[in-house]
Amino acid sequence: MSGYDTKTIEPKWQKAWDEALTFRATRSGDKPKYYVLEMFPYPSGRIHIGHVRNYTMGDVIARYKKSTGHNVLHPMGFDAFGMPAENAAMASGGHPKDWTYGNIDTMVAQMKPLGFGLDWSRMFATCDPEYYGQQQSMFIDFMEKGLVYRKNATVNWDPVDMTVLANEQVIDGKGWRSGAEVERRELTQWFFKISDFSEELLDAIDGLDDWPEKVKLMQRNWIGKSRGLQFAFESVDGGDPIEVYTTRPDTLMGASFVGISPDHPLAKELAETNEAVAAFRAECQKGGTTEEALEKAEKLGFDTGLKVKHPLDPTWELPVWIANFILMDYGTGAIFACPAHDQRDLDFSRKYDLPVISTFAPAMGEAGTFILPEDGGPAYVPPKPETVRYLLPIAGGEAMTGEAAVDAAIDRAEKEGWGTGVTKFRLRDWGLSRQRYWGCPIPVVHCDACGVVPEKKENLPVQLPDDVTFDVPGNPLDRHPTWRDVPCPSCGKPARRETDTMDTFVDSSWYFARFTAPRAETPTNMTEAEYWMNVDQYIGGIEHAILHLLYSRFFARAMHICGHLPESAIEPFDALFTQGMVTHAIYKTTGPDGRPVYHYPEDVDLKDGKGFLKDGTEVEIIPSAKMSKSKNNVVDPMDIIDRYGADTARWFVLSDSPPERDVEWTSAGAEAANKHLARVWRLSADIAEGNDTGSDDEALLKEMHKAIDDVTKGIESFGFNAAIAKLYAFTNTLARAKAGRAARRQAVMTLAQLMSPMTPHLAEEVWSMQGGEGLIADAAWPVADATYLVEDTVTLPIQINGKRRSEITVSKDADKAEVEKLALADDAVARALDGRAPKKLIVVPGRIVNVVI
């Protein structure tokens, strides 16, 4: 007997599936369809064990759904535009295109030996002109429908390299290559009008029943609907009124100053004549553009000397300050500050010695050790639904919730005519312009006579030129000698192409739709889209909870408006599952220069939880760290396949941790997985050669049907680790079973079927060893027989005052009175009661008995 030989088994069955076109997605018959999709990878170079986990989960679902009678679509492609390709070209020459397609070839070659049931015939990369040409065509459709526009927006500017930087290229406020202090600079950029859909994208979240609550909550907060008051502060000095928006109009009597953004038109106007203002504005331009950088930056202010009137008291004059923490993008770019109830405003007021006035305090009785902010306490910011005691109410009573007070304040302002209740959203329009080469060119032309004109559709795709270099910073499209020069699509006179390319989030916002008809001459094919959409199960990382998923939801709506998707597909992902990362310990020592040295796992011997190098030096073990090349803790799936086979890798990434949590890769765990699969193989071989004697067939059947039931439920609920635990238990049962050959053969074939979504090669091998008909991949999923699932008796734990003290065994349909009688007769209970009657007796049928004494 040759043993469990993955190097023979795995290629054999992969070939069999290929030849039988087992995983080719078809619309045949009257079967229901099922579309399962994992977030497609960026072609970084090699596949990562995290990819293996992600695609294995999808494959389990895909194979399971196929065996329950669905037409399954399970495609794969590559999110192939983006910065790393340009960085590689800058670092080591070559061309982003060659680098990217080379990586794709490598990664496909690495994925195939893993035996995923994918329809490879549908594969594409977003950098294929056939794909991005269709994207350009849709961009033009979006323009026609008014979903795209241009406006100014801030970017990170490196003043030394004279180039725009991505947020990740700004490190501690400095450019990553030049080290120069980064500035914020305005450029005219293209935007998608996602904000037109704010309300709709928010409301529709309620219908996403099979999305994780946390993702829905994150999206709701991101869209950020708020109700507030918009009103104007009249100028004392005869200038224009300053419009402000506030979500806390109830704190108006606590106003300390009026703040405007450094980018507010008034600030810009002042800067023209006032050098100090101009200098302050320049100071505020320093640093990166991220919200985090802005929030964490030191609060800076500049007193303009201007004064405005308080709307409720014309004699009350408030100073106007320019403050760096006020965003022009949100509200009106101007606020009134209430330091008593906002920590940022309080920090600012203390720094610049501005007044602090509390408008409310904790409700009576809850005051305790409360210190008012004006007396040195922190800003008092209770949740809005909490009742507080108003010291300076502007409307309504003294004790109110913040919510009620805000409503009352808006009512008063509207009645008196000095303000309006306004609903605003935090969600900003989607800026898609990138000043980079390796992306989808924006298909427009700038003409001196006609302005901005979309390219003619028959001229699409607007292809990236191949003859570019990356030896100097900046966008190669900008300095290409001829690429920019084109005739105006409208008047035919010489004009210039747009040199900005699209954000790569655009590429990934509709690939799922393209998979339904990947070679269509239009972005989608309606027949195919109607049949396959929506994605029934989408699987990916939690890091995409907001941007990618929100942009895709917007895109599906925009595509529907332009006739590229049916209305039923405007929420493209019916169910979402977010999986955790695969982590691995880091082995670290400290070098002679005091800097950390990271060691490869194969160089470290593990003993009793400690790690040692070959020379005996003990290494520090940092567990569960994100895999990173610089930390030498990356596990290469190809090494695992080579050593143990694909099924072991697949089994392990599913077995050790719940799928939504991170899993730590350990060599011990991989070995254990491999041992178990070898054991199943031996068990099958034994049974195939075994004899017919035995009894207890009934007991084995019972366990088998329980296993079918448990594993089916486990797969359906993404409890893969729990399903695998049941499979271990059932394997143990089968190995020890004294049943006859027929019953054991049936059991091992069922075991193979239950394992087949996770370890498909081994499952096929066992199936064929036992003389199963056809491929296990085509076999119908086993169904549990309910008659085997019911137990005749149940064991009930007995608690005394909530602590387990004993147990009784009763028949499964014993009524409450009978259980009570048996419980009271129990020795432990009788001892504890000592003749007294229990205070209370709780019987939860089939669950527990609790005697309260």
Added chain:
RNA sequence: GCCCGAGUGGCGGAAUGGUAGACGCAGCGGAUUCAAAAUCCGCCGGUAGCAAUAUCGUGUCGGUUCGAGUCCGACCUCGGGCACCA
């Protein structure tokens, strides 16, 4: 700074508000073997006890409940996102 999660034995983890620790790893003991590997069997949260058993125990502190890993509040630590990483 803001938003969202997660914390259970030596380790990964299981547990519709109802027996905390299923299953796996490591460890310990045994069988098999000339020996080893492989395999098979048994034990395995802490403390006390020969044992029966008692007692403590799910990041920390409090609360709701007959009963809390699970629900509520505060805090600590770690992770994800913050609009140009993908």
